Amino acid sequence: MxxxxxxxxxxxxxxxxxxxxxxxxxxxxxxxxxxxxxxxxxxxxxxxxxxxxxxxxxxxxxxxxxxxxxxxxxxxxxxxxxxxxxxxxxxxxxxxxxxxxxxxxxxxxxxxxxxxxxxxxxxxxxxxxxxxxxxxxxxxxxxxxxxxxxxxxxxxxxxxxxxxxxxxxxxxxxxxxxxxxxxxxxxxxxxxxxxxxxxxxxxxxxxxxxxxxxxxxxxxxxxxxxxxxxxxxxxxxxxxxxxxxxxxxxxxxxxxxxxxxxxxxxxxxxxxxxxxxxxxxxxxxxxxxxxxxxxxxxxxxxxxxxEAPEPVREPARPQPLPADPFPVQLRDLSAVWPGREEAALAGVGLEFTPGRRIAVVGASGSGKTTLAMLMLRFLEPRAGRITLGGVDATALDGDRVRQVIGLCAQDAHVFDSSLRENLRLARPDCAEQELWAALAAARLDDWARGLPEGLDTMVGEHGARISGGQRQRLALARALLADFPLLILDEPAEHLDLATADALTADLLAATRGRATLLITHRLAGLEAVDEIVVLDAGRIVQRGHWSELALVDGPLRRMRERERAADALTV
Amino acid sequence: MKKPVDPRLLRHAGATRVFLAASVLLGLAGALVVAQAVLVATLVVGGFQRHDQLRQLLPQLGLLALVSAGRALVAWLTELAAHRAAAAVKSQLRAALLERATGLGPGWLSDQRRGELATLATRGVDALDDYFSRYLPQLALAVVVPVVLLAVVLRADWLSALIIAATLPLIPLFMVLIGLATQQRMDRQWRSLARLSHHFLDVVEGLPTLKVFGRAKAQARTVREVTDDYRAGTMRTLRIAFVSSYTLELLSTLSVALVAVSIGLRLVDGGLSLYLGLLVLVLAPEVYTPLRQVGTHYHASVEGLSAAAEIFEVLETPLPAAGTRPVPAEAAITVSGLRVSHPAGPPALEELTLTLRPGRVTALTGPSGAGKSTLLSVLLGFTRPDSGAVAVGGVPLAELDQAGWHRQIAWLPQQPVLFAGSVADNVRLARPDADDTAVREALRSAEALGFVQSLPDGIDTRIGEGGRGLSGGQRQRVALARVFLADRPLVLLDEPTANLDGASEAAVVRAVGRLAAGRTVVLTAHRPALLALADEVYRIPLPGPVPQPVPDAAGPVGLLPPAAGGR
Incomplete structure (x- = not known):
């Protein structure tokens, strides 16, 4: 012992x-x-x-x-x-x-x-x-x-x-x-x-x-x-x-x-x-x-x-993070969850250059979250590799990889503490005005200003004292504050009403302009703005390309879009 | 200082009074120690002064062996009685605590920390062990035993009895003085233990988030600091506890030494017989022991007393007045001028007025934070409005029989809780007797059967607390299957299509359409596909100066058409 x-x-x-x-x-x-x-x-x-x-x-x-x-x-x-x-x-x-x-x-x-x-x-x-x-x-x-x-x-x-x-x-x-x-x-x-x-x-x-x-x-x-x-x-x-x-x-x-x-x-x-x-x-x-x-x-x-086996092997002598982590390349990635047999992801390849924004769409269970887990080094790939500026991610310290690649998850944990402490988690040394700027980017500043105790408001256990939408926005503000070179957004507009969701997506796409981004979503609105759309199905890429190409041809994206349109049509 | 005997605890001890009494009686049987002392003294005197042979002393030796057997029996029974004295009270208190905590409802519970209450109901209750099984019986013994032994010593040697009687009161006196200092520390210690486990749980649950922000390793230091603080605090408390038992031991040692010196001197000048000297010397420490043990057991049970105070705080929180009126069937629910505010926050709902008609699907929309979930919570009776009224068929909600009202309702919360157990157990929540076919049917209706069947054990697959192992969308659909299986006339759905992708959303919308047949449905939604099912749509604005109820089947202009159904 x-x-x-x-x-x-x-x-x-x-x-x-x-x-x-x-x-x-x-x-x-x-x-x-x-x-x-x-x-x-x-x-x-x-x-x-x-x-x-x-x-x-x-x-x-x-x-x-x-x-x-x-x-x-x-x-x-x-x-x-x-x-x-x-x-x-x-x-x-x-x-x-x-x-x-x-x-x-x-x-x-x-x-x-x-x-x-x-x-x-x-x-x-x-x-x-x-x-x-x-x-x-x-x-x-x-x-x-x-x-x-x-x-x-x-x-x-x-x-x-x-x-x-x-x-x-x-x-x-x-x-x-x-x-x-x-x-x-x-x-x-x-x-x-x-x-x-x-x-x-x-x-x-x-x-x-x-x-x-x-x-x-x-x-x-x-x-x-x-x-x-x-x-x-x-x-x-x-x-x-x-x-x-x-x-x-x-x-x-x-x-x-x-x-x-x-x-x-x-x-x-x-x-x-x-x-x-x-x-x-x-x-x-x-x-x-x-x-x-x-x-x-x-x-x-x-x-x-x-003594459970570690899901990720950290290198004994990690290499230093390259000065320029880009391009971030994913090649032929395959993954299997511990205790499962079927592949959660098979043969996926992506490339992020500075400012390149990629959207991954697909049904739940199609492997979108697994992809995020691999990129964050939370899971060891079964095959294939991820490289940052040419260095294999497995040769880097996991914490260094996560300095480059960050996440705003749909189930991000909100700690039983104040708004300020939850935000400062991302950057303990940041100034007050940076906090407010992040809140503004997540459209939470007006609400926060209206609170009697402002940023010192306690959010309760699991953020129980604030609404689901506010929790999500708080997580988003926190991720923006951390200023990751490559940010993964896992269903950021979930739990929000449609109007706010679309507004938030627009804000997001504006806020992440110039920042490499992986947007995981099932909603297609606004995806014209991203550089590449990847459609996942059962862990495999079934279609990829720019909106303008994919929308024209018959295929998975077009079918998803038609379904969404049919739903949205009800609103008109 | 806590009263040494908490009358509230004694009231709860009804079930175990017999065993407490048995513990005291067994403690009295400890008087066998007197017999042992007499026999040892007789043997020594016989062998040493009278030069008796072994066979002359055989009766005494036999008696000594017999007394040993008696003491062994008493020791064994004491353990049994001690366990029984504590066990039933603990179970009773634990059940009462949980019943009251859940009876006070989610509104009260959300302010309390889940981890703290869980610790209180498990370790807190266990801490009462020493109180019931050791401290209480010892308290009775501490009164009886010294008096009896003192009487025996008095008959043997009045001077020793006088010395003991003069020094004996010093022990309770010092105990009280030291106890005063300990209690406050113990209270603080207990609270910090509860905080420690809450903090640990929060940090462990948030580990993925901490790792994303590179803060996970730094938290190890925080965990260490928090436990180190706990150690420092515990050591301070323990030091006092140890000093007090040291003081008490020293007091009794010195007192016994006084007795021994006076005996020795009188033995030397022949004023006392060896037999009486030995007898008094063996008995003297036994007079002090029960009193000292009260002190020791008190320190061991203070943690339990501190926990008990917190338990009683919960038990003494009055339950909200329960309504008794029967629930009107097929009645409209009217909400008028409803206003709700969070205890320490902005208003959650302001001046809301609307009517929910039976057999209709009512959708609530509005920006997040407008209070849609709060309204559902009011309808469920979990949140009490500050002002305004909710009535069912004209009967105020607060006057309705709560359980009867809940029997009308199937509810899908925004973040449904999945319990430790199988998928099927989770679906059966409201109808534990439903058979597998019904469970499958409900899962099929919720469009969940497909993925559930692909799990290793199908519907018998075990899922954990918080539903680990299932994705958000899968959790949502298992919870929706609960609603189908519950089969109740009023259905409240909070964001049923959150977490779902397009294909699943369409499936759930179809499912909700089927669910709506013949039922009153209230749903909150952001997705237009769901709103299309609604007969009426209310848009709830953010709490602000201008309330905007839109109680109109046509819905706000330009947002939604009335729609008959989702199919």
Whole structure:
């Protein structure tokens, strides 16, 4: 794991501190027993001073070491968690968008709950294991020095409680533990689904059924939790039993040893009381074993996200971006989506020179968006290549390619922040008037000026507080602000009323004059202005050329145009 | 500081009262520790001072083993009771929270953050575990156990009892002092955890957009900063929690040391027997332990208490007054002088007046932002108008039985939500009992059957939250199939042909034409092809000084002719 190296020294310190705290606790008990027994022999007080001081020291030491151990261990674990979250994000960043088949509710559950479960892995599995082991061995040796048979008995008791009981606990609850995390994930997905689809579920009358389904998942989770609680109970019960039996056994051995004078009577209290405290070292281990199972599964699920194959191979040593990225050439491009068999795109070739504007038209599913994905290096082509100024795009850093080729998508994400922050995403350093110029180009400036809080208006989650058209225009303004040399517009006028859409298309074509543009659309209005029209069908180019040529001949474009005309005719 | 016991939580604990009581009883059975102490003391005294042989002490050894078995049983049952005490309350609260959140409706929900509520309903509720299973039983034990043990110590040695009685109150005193400081931090901590997950979700969902603008890598730093802030905050909270348990432990250690010193001195001068000395020494820490544990469990359950406060905030939000009047059949819907404004924004609708006649297709057009979707939301009862009225057959909408009103309506929102599950499950939303044939028929009517059948498992293909794996147009048509299958008299369609290309649009327009037969349809549209289906067209202007209702079958001059149907 990424975080291992930076966590190990801190965890080592924490284990040592934990062992010291435990050791103090046991020494305190043993010494107190001795002290009282010795005191009962009524020696001069001076003989007892050492032991009295020792009792105080161990008492204070126990608290101090425990305090230090907790601080050090929590700090180490939280630090490791921050690093883990970041490394998970960094990984997701490489996978998005093509390889992220995980649902967002599930992602949320995974990254918050699973990462927390990994925190337990360190705090509640590794730490108790290490300090328990160290203290258990030392106590056994010490007691064995006083009375070998008692030492052996204690060793046996500790082994049973620290190894056999945890193993039993794991065996009993393994299935339940394994199923807990996925069930929890399902619950989260169902809750997120419920909350994001409340409106539709209400109208459809499906709300009660959905709530019942969540209750059922909840009940299943409860059954699994009951199973692990029963196991935890079994573990703590068995450890308590073993503690009592060991104390009884050691007392019996001690009494015998005192009887035949192989041990001094003062030691009897030590022999009986030490095991009582020593089991503190293993009391947490059955739980720790269960935690281990749970956290390993969580780690597996985190790994499932992070170890998915990357959809795009970034070059190990990327070439610098050529000074002039043009011409941008696409040759014989073919692509297949991960997990699919049929080609989404086959043998497509295009060429962009500065200022050249190409429109790609075709039915939904014809491969238009796949083309955009390839050009943005979100997807690796199956065959063919894209070159920028003669350099193969696969030899360039993906982020460099995206400095040249940008996108305004129909489903562009609007962040839960202010209008200004959403715009500044494109260019963090841009001036106020540039923001307004971009808004004006997207015809959003009048609206924005009318807002009581202007550019500081919060747009809500997924831009829920602004209308669909405004969201789209905001995305457009953002793309224009970024000033990409080659801009891909993926259905920019979608969600807009016809008049505004056509006006926007006209504005767009004006705004992109002199800028290389790929316009993805299904509406033909205004396409006279572009340099080339490419008609896609099932991933293949079925027709290409300038409007003036294509409109004349019988073919796919003409048929599309006639259909659109028939529809538009209704308006006249 | 949060009250140590939230009465609202106790009310919800009805289902588990038995188990809470059982937890307390089992805690009392912890008195077996007294028996253990007595037996150990007897054994030591017997072996050391009286030089008893093993067989003379066998009864005591047997009893000690028996007491151990008893303690083991108690430990096992304690875990079971603890789980049962928390489990039912958690499920109850989770169900109540979600029911109330959804009952308050999308209007209320859109202002709340989805991620925050989801976290509250999952992790927030789980955080109550410690509260119910550990803290509450311990609270009862903390009152009973010290009193009982103190009585035992008093009988054994009054001086030790006096020392313990004098030092014992220091523990709750310090607990209160420290608790005051912790609570506020915990509240803040809980909120920052909710923000953390919301922020993470927003960033992950926006990853493609971030990548386009070259900001994705920089966000890694933000994620790290946000989690680092969380760590710093958590450490501050934990430090207080640890200092408090350190203080409490130190207090009890010092108190026990006082007892031990006084015992030791009196043992030396023969004022106390070894048996009583041992007994008191083993019991003394046990007097402090339950009180200290209250402190520990309180810290563990504060997160739960903070979450509970947020849960109750939702649960105590009153539901909007529900209407009860039956829904008139075949009635016209009249909208008069309707005015709606966003909470923190410009007006969404101003002075709108129109009539929706039964069996007719009414189209709403107008520039984006004019409030077409807002009007649909008002018709659905999700948005309350600031002024003006909506009436169905003369009955104000607010007085209608909501569920009954919704049973009349099939609605296609602008951005339909597809739920985790199969395509068929999604289509069956309003009619869960519909068979596969009906689902196929609905998909066919929505012109979606073709692509659905080409999916790997046909109509049983699983699609995810947000419908990943389907294109915008495909999502739209699956959602339209829902409307067909729902088969309800009033149909509200918000941009049904958005996201569609020419060929699909024509298909959907045909479908809507079929849908309109015998139904009242209200649709918002930008596309002329759809408007051609409309019997009446209203153009809603941008909210501004001049309202322009055009309630005329002929539609605004030059924009639209009246049309009988789309076929």
């Amino acid at each position: 990424v975080t291992e190296a930076e966590t190990r020294p801190r965890l080592g310190t924490a284990s040592a501190l934990g062992a010291l705290a435990l050791g103090c606790s046991i020494a305190l008990m043993a010494l107190s027993g001795w002290l009282i027994a010795r005191a009962a022999q009524q020696p001069p007080v001076l003989y007892l001073m050492m032991a009295v001081t020792g009792v105080r020291t161990f008492g204070l030491g126990r608290s101090a070491f425990r305090y230090a151990e907790r601080l050090v261990s929590h700090n180490a674990v939280l630090r490791a968690l921050g690093a883990l979250r970041t490394s998970v994000y960094v990984r997701l960043e490489r996978l998005a968008p093509a390889a992220l088949a995980f649902r967002s509710g599930d992602l949320l559950s995974r990254l918050v709950a699973d990462v927390d479960a990994m925190q337990d892995h360190y705090l509640r599995y590794r730490l108790p294991l290490r300090s328990g082991l160290a203290v258990g061995v030392l106590t056994t040796l010490a007691l064995g020095w006083a009375l070998p048979s008692a030492g052996l008995l204690l060793a046996l008791g500790l082994l049973l409680a620290g190894v056999a009981v945890p193993a039993l606990a794991v065996a009993v609850s393994r299935g339940a533990e394994r199923r807990q995390a996925p069930t929890r994930g399902r619950l989260t997905t169902e809750v997120v689904d419920l909350l994001s689809g409340t409106a539709e579920l209400t109208v459809a009358g499906a709300l009660p059924e959905r709530l019942a389904r969540i209750r059922a998942t909840d009940a299943e989770l409860r059954r699994l939790a009951a199973r692990s609680a029963a196991t935890a109970g079994l573990g703590s019960g068995l450890v308590t039993l073993l503690t009592g039996l060991t104390v009884t056994g050691c007392a019996a051995l001690g009494i015998t040893a005192v009887g035949d004078h192989s041990v001094h009577g003062v030691m009897l209290a030590v022999l009986a009381l030490t095991p009582l405290a020593a089991f503190e070292a293993v009391a947490g281990l059955p739980m720790a074993a269960q935690i281990r199972e749970r956290s390993l599964r969580a780690a597996q699920r985190v790994a499932e996200v992070t």
